[in-house]
Amino acid sequence: MFRYRDEGLANRIIEKLKALNLNLRLMHVCGTHQDTLVRFGLNSMLKEAGIEVRPGPGCPVCVTTPKEIEEAIILARKGKVIATFGDMFRVPGERQSLADAKAEGLDVRVVYSITDCISLAEKTNKDVVFFSIGFETTTPATASVILNHHLNNFSILSAHRLIPPAMEALIRIGEMKIDGFINPGHVSTIIGERPYEFISKRYKIPQVIAGFEPLDVLIGVYMLAMQILNGEAKVENEYKRVVRPEGNEKAQQTMNEVFEPFDMSWRGFPVIPGSGLRLKKKFEEYDARKRYEDELSELCSGYEYKEPEGCRCGEILRGLVYPDECPLFGKICTPRRPVGPCMVSREGSCNIMFRYGKR
Numbered sequence: 001m002f003r004y005r006d007e008g009l010a011n012r013i014i015e016k017l018k019a020l021n022l023n024l025r026l027m028h029v030c031g032t033h034q035d036t037l038v039r040f041g042l043n044s045m046l047k048e049a050g051i052e053v054r055p056g057p058g059c060p061v062c063v064t065t066p067k068e069i070e071e072a073i074i075l076a077r078k079g080k081v082i083a084t085f086g087d088m089f090r091v092p093g094e095r096q097s098l099a100d101a102k103a104e105g106l107d108v109r110v111v112y113s114i115t116d117c118i119s120l121a122e123k124t125n126k127d128v129v130f131f132s133i134g135f136e137t138t139t140p141a142t143a144s145v146i147l148n149h150h151l152n153n154f155s156i157l158s159a160h161r162l163i164p165p166a167m168e169a170l171i172r173i174g175e176m177k178i179d180g181f182i183n184p185g186h187v188s189t190i191i192g193e194r195p196y197e198f199i200s201k202r203y204k205i206p207q208v209i210a211g212f213e214p215l216d217v218l219i220g221v222y223m224l225a226m227q228i229l230n231g232e233a234k235v236e237n238e239y240k241r242v243v244r245p246e247g248n249e250k251a252q253q254t255m256n257e258v259f260e261p262f263d264m265s266w267r268g269f270p271v272i273p274g275s276g277l278r279l280k281k282k283f284e285e286y287d288a289r290k291r292y293e294d295e296l297s298e299l300c301s302g303y304e305y306k307e308p309e310g311c312r313c314g315e316i317l318r319g320l321v322y323p324d325e326c327p328l329f330g331k332i333c334t335p336r337r338p339v340g341p342c343m344v345s346r347e348g349s350c351n352i353m354f355r356y357g358k359r
């Protein structure tokens with residue numbers, strides 16, 4: 001691992017980039033890339049070389065909408081046990097977070113994995129709903145549980161999402177020019193290179209799949225700079241030691257057997273076509289939205305949510321502003337008392353900047 005943190009080599013890459021005299025705006029869509037960029041000071045080093053790397057919607061907790069959180073809270077109010085990951089627990093919903101709901105006496109549990117949730121369901125007669133979030137990285141595990149466990153009292157509230165449609169949405173919304181994408185290593189481990197190719201072909205945008213060590217990111221940026229200088233737009237893979245071109249085909253099969261894409265809202269975005277994952281019809285007995293359709297009907301279809309006053313998470317997730325441009329950052333909003341999801345999750349840009357960057 002440490003050879004990917006070689007400071008001398010990092011400085012040589014930065015000097016080479018400086019010599020190219022570039023003025024580029026890149027984007028990544030991964031909380032772990034943001035962590036590496038801020039923790040190791042790479043973003044400021046790259047800025048000196050004329051390259052800005054903006055974070056996009058790479059934190060699955062952050063992009064989950066208040067409506068989805070509200071669905072989980074309604075089900076808890078109807079007597080279901082709601083299980084979810086720790087980061088999701090504290091994200092503010094329309095009226096409250098799941099943590100607030102638990103403090104009120106509702107049965108909300110934090111689990112470390114979906115298999116913990118299965119163990120929970122095996123030990124109780126109550127209906128257990130797993131509030132299931134994550135990108136392509138975590139979806140195969142959810143799909144595998146659906147295929148291999150058949151409990152009558154278990155279902156999932158799916159908030160799974162796909163990354164390539166969100167990347168396309170950023171381009172189509174067109175709020176800012178993006179010269180290239182650093183593609184997420186974890187997601188790419190599952191999906192490989194092909195699902196990104198349409199972006200380079202259709203929009204002429206270079207992409208490089210990169211790992212998470214400082215040199216991974218810097219080499220990824222250098223590869224993007226070379227594509228741009230050569231007038232190319234293709235998908236390259238810096239993270240070959242982990243990501244195969246075809247990805248993990250077994251995981252893809254499992255995911256595709258259980259889930260199908262549909263149009264879904266993301267926090268800060270309009271509905272993104274084909275970006276969400278829901279259970280296929282043959283698994284709908286495990287789909288909490290189908291199973292508890294009547295209970296959830298009180299969440300009217302015209303539901304509209306406003307972000308907490310002053311919170312700029314939506315713009316942060318579209319790469320338009322940095323966390324310290326939010327007037328609440330570090331003053332009213334801190335990891336201890338988060339106002340928006342980008343400060344709750346350790347993959348959120350506000351949380352990362354608070355921990356390593358400016359306060």
Ligand code: SF4
Binds near residue numbers: 311316326327
């Ligand atoms: S600092 Fe807090 S209030 Fe501001 S955008 Fe980030 S999460 Fe929202």
